[in-house]
Amino acid sequence: xxxxxxxxxxxxxxxxxxxxxxxxxxxxxxxxxxxxxxxxxxxxxxxxxxxxxxxxxxxxxxxxxxxxxxxxxxxxxxxxxxxxxxxxxxxxxxxxxxxxxxxxxxxxxxxxxxxxxxxxxxxxxxxxxxxxxxxxxxxxxxxxxxxxxxxxxxxxxxxxxxxxxxxxxxxxxxxxxxxxxxxxxxxxxxxxxxxxxxxxxxxxxxxxxxxxxxxxxxxxxxxxxxxxxxxxxxxxxxxxxxxxxxxxxxx
Amino acid sequence: xxxxxxxxxxxxxxxxxxxxxxxxxxxxxxxxxxxxxxxxxxxxxxxxxxxxxxxxxxxxxxxxxxxxxxxxxxxxxxxxxxxxxxxxxxxxxxxxxxxxxxxxxxxxxxxxxxxxxxxxxxxxxxxxxxxxxxxxxxxxxxxxxxxxxxxxxxxxxxxxxxxxxxxxxxxxxxxxxxxxxxxxxxxxxxxxxxxxxxxxxx
Numbered sequence: 001x002x003x004x005x006x007x008x009x010x011x012x013x014x015x016x017x018x019x020x021x022x023x024x025x026x027x028x029x030x031x032x033x034x035x036x037x038x039x040x041x042x043x044x045x046x047x048x049x050x051x052x053x054x055x056x057x058x059x060x061x062x063x064x065x066x067x068x069x070x071x072x073x074x075x076x077x078x079x080x081x082x083x084x085x086x087x088x089x090x091x092x093x094x095x096x097x098x099x100x101x102x103x104x105x106x107x108x109x110x111x112x113x114x115x116x117x118x119x120x121x122x123x124x125x126x127x128x129x130x131x132x133x134x135x136x137x138x139x140x141x142x143x144x145x146x147x148x149x150x151x152x153x154x155x156x157x158x159x160x161x162x163x164x165x166x167x168x169x170x171x172x173x174x175x176x177x178x179x180x181x182x183x184x185x186x187x188x189x190x191x192x193x194x195x196x197x198x199x200x201x202x203x204x205x206x207x208x209x210x211x212x213x214x215x216x217x218x219x220x221x222x223x224x225x226x227x228x229x230x231x232x233x234x235x236x237x238x239x240x241x242x243x244x245x246x247x248x249x250x251x
Numbered sequence: 252x253x254x255x256x257x258x259x260x261x262x263x264x265x266x267x268x269x270x271x272x273x274x275x276x277x278x279x280x281x282x283x284x285x286x287x288x289x290x291x292x293x294x295x296x297x298x299x300x301x302x303x304x305x306x307x308x309x310x311x312x313x314x315x316x317x318x319x320x321x322x323x324x325x326x327x328x329x330x331x332x333x334x335x336x337x338x339x340x341x342x343x344x345x346x347x348x349x350x351x352x353x354x355x356x357x358x359x360x361x362x363x364x365x366x367x368x369x370x371x372x373x374x375x376x377x378x379x380x381x382x383x384x385x386x387x388x389x390x391x392x393x394x395x396x397x398x399x400x401x402x403x404x405x406x407x408x409x410x411x412x413x414x415x416x417x418x419x420x421x422x423x424x425x426x427x428x429x430x431x432x433x434x435x436x437x438x439x440x441x442x443x444x445x446x447x448x449x450x451x452x453x
Contacts, residue, residue: 034425072393207365215362215453218433225429226421233420239385239401243422247326247382247405247414 029148032232032242034225038152047154048220052213054157055202060210063202075200077121082197083133084113084120085190088177093136097144105131135234138175139168143235152224160227281411283377286384286404289411293321293402294372294388300360301368307361314360315352323405323412324352331427335435339442347442350449357453358430363416363423369393372400382406383414 031037038044070078087110094102109125117124125131142164143149150163161169173179179187202209216222233239300313318324328351329336336344370392377386383405391397403415415424431445434452438444 034422034428207368211362211365217430217437217452221429221433222426225425229421229425230419233417239417239420239422241381243417243420244380244382244385244403245330245415245422245424247323247330 030143031149032236032240033245034229034243036152036224036228037149038224040151040153044152044154044224045220047156048223050156051154051159052219055209055213059199059202060206062199063206066196066199067203067206070200070203075204078193078197078200080113080117080123081120082194083123084110084117085178085193087113087133089172089175090134090136092175092177093138093141093172096138096141097136099136102134102136105134109133137168138171139165139231140235142168149232152228154220154224160223162228162231165231281383281404281406281409283379283384285411286386286402287374287377289321289404289413290374290377290386290388290402293317293413294374296321297364298367298370298372301364311353311356311360314356314364318352318355318359318413321413322355323407323414324348324355326405326407326412326414327355327424327427328352330424331431332435333428333432335440335442343442343446346446347449350446354449354452355427358427359416359423361453363418366390366392366418377404383411 066075087106091103091106091110094100094106108129109131112125112129112131113120113123116122116128123133126133139162147164150166153161153163153166155161155166158169178190182190212222212226213219229243233243296317297314300310300317303310303313305313325348328348331351332347336347339347367390370390372388372390375387375389377384380403383403386402386404388400388402389397390400398419399417400419401417402413403417404411405414415422417423431449434448435442435445438448
């Protein structure tokens with residue numbers, strides 16, 4: 001535990017975390033169920049309109065082209081490579097969360113897939129060793145450290161987030177060991193693959209995303225509730241009692 | 252003889268207290284087995300309908316039948332409107348619930364269940380929760396990673412009925428309430444206009 005603390009201290013010394021942590025700690029509650037804290041709704045709606053326009057002009061058609069160009073096998077390989085590249089970052093977060101099991105699993109996954117899996121082309125770790133990918137990020141680390149969700153945000157290009165998750169997103173960029181050891185040209189290559197993977201996800205989840213963005217009565221409100229509930233579900237490891245609406249409660 | 256009377260008396264007392272309890276709280280006639288059974292049948296019908304080649308209107312009509320049989324539609328309708336339902340008069344309430352039936356078929360069937368096209372859905376486990384059971388199912392789609400869909404099954408006067416669906420934690424009931432709330436706001440809170448809109452909304 002002490003080791004973990006020291007590690008996190010050295011990170012915060014290196015990075016401008018402190019200022020950002022203050023930004024989230026201002027509201028250190030963890031709303032559940034369908035509770036929404038969105039005091040900046042007007043600004044968020046502007047960002048949403050922008051994101052929707054970008055999706056319509058760029059990501060949605062790119063996703064369609066992706067679907068036409070790529071085979072299922074290509075899609076799988078791209079996902080595997082990106083997943084593998086994100087594994088060291090997950091392992092670091094596992095460590096910060098004092099989750100030794102996750103740390104060992106993710107470290108093994110990265111080692112196996114980078115060697116036997118040919119730099120992540122194949123997910124040998126999951127297929128042959130039963131080590132399934134385990135998501136985590138610095139947003140979750142902050143959650144485990146007791147920081148509150150903060151305010152809902154919709155960020156230009158990046159989409160729905162919360163105060164805590166935005167800090168997490170920024171910190172993850174700095175925490176990523178892959179980013180620290182690669183040359184600029186390799187980093188550019190990695191960013192390109194990640195971009196392609198993003199477009200691939202736009203294709204894979206087209207029905208879901210189109211449903212939220214283009215078939216909802218209010219796409220801003222729909223993406224907000226989708227993001228918050230899905231994120232809370234992930235952070236809490238399942239749905240909580242507060243999510244289960246009592247069918248017999250009076251309105 | 253003596254023993255029999257004793258048993259009968261005890262039986263009577265137990266039966267009596269059960270009646271009192273039953274009157275005070277919703278009775279739990281349903282079990283995890285019956286809740287899982289409901290989800291299995293519901294899922295089978297939903298998959299058959301999403302994968303069948305038929306017109307959208309025929310599909311929506313089919314979903315309306317499926318929900319009428321497996322879901323507590325009037326309760327879902329009430330919960331989707333919230334306080335505005337209580338504020339409406341009796342005939343508005345009835346007209347709203349009626350319009351909601353078609354809306355639910357179009358929105359659940361046309362939107363959320365689209366993700367189930369070509370998927371395999373397997374019920375994995377269930378757990379008892381207040382008011383019923385939460386039945387977990389794993390949805391394996393082609394290409395995508397498997398995702399968790401949970402079915403909140405309630406005891407509706409002794410029979411299992413679907414109440415809510417959670418897709419990776421996202422409550423469809425909450426989303427539906429958000430949508431209907433937006434529709435109502437856009438119509439200045441006028442429930443008659445909402446009802447008229449719901450008849451074709453999807």
